[in-house]
């Protein structure tokens with residue numbers, strides 16, 4: 001697939017678009033709303049990504065902080081689709097808390113901000129129960145706002161949840177979304193997602209241990225967002241955590257092989273587990289392990 005994305009110049013780890021503002025508004029943008037992990041790093045909100053295309057934001061994962069990061073991008077980068085009232089659809093990769101504790105924020109802050117329609121939530125088995133329980137948990141708030149004097153939309157607090165199965169799960173005039181099963185700890189269902197828009201193909205790994213599934217889904221895609229941990233620093237963490245992370249996540253060494261097969265036009269690291277390494281260290285580890293393609297270590301509010 002030929003990318004019609006605007007020319008991007010790489011300046012260190014910054015990507016600067018040379019496209020005129022009009023073209024940029026039409027081109028699909030990948031906006032990092034949170035590149036973090038369960039560790040509460042004040043510089044990195046919990047995992048959340050927005051793919052903005054056709055004037056709509058398609059969210060992936062609800063890490064804590066996503067609504068405020070989205071508001072920041074809306075204000076500072078003039079991306080109207082990321083205003084809280086406009087956040088209308090989200091795809092959850094798996095039900096780990098770091099990927100879902102932002103869901104009640106998305107549901108209720110979006111409603112208070114005047115979201116006109118129910119939130120659409122797609123996720124693995126268990127998502128419908130989670131959303132049901134969240135709505136139950138905020139029942140008193142919903143009743144007070146609905147029955148009181150506060151102006152509100154009638155439908156904005158509601159959620160339509162859909163359980164995802166592998167394969168194509170969603171399509172509208174902007175985007176087609178496919179779910180890719182990935183191995184991650186002992187989850188029976190964890191997914192990466194592949195988004196095909198009018199001008200780009202974007203693959204998001206979600207949390208996964210090293211697997212060819214993501215490489216095959218990318219297969220020359222425009223942007224591959226992939227989780228990663230430092231292979232060098234892995235040796236410094238306690239043995240029981242080594243065992244856990246080896247079954248859960250992808251090392252820089254493994255990612256070098258995956259990205260070599262995947263051949264993305266741009267690899268963006270996210271959900272980075274540093275254990276004391278830096279962004280440059282992660283990129284150097286990838287290079288040393290044999291990956292020579294274009295790569296950046298993602299930061300919150302980075303746009304790719």
Ligand SMILES: [Zn+2]
Nearest residue numbers: 037096098207
């Ligand atoms: Zn995670």
Ligand SMILES: [Zn+2]
Nearest residue numbers: 094096184207
């Ligand atoms: Zn996880």
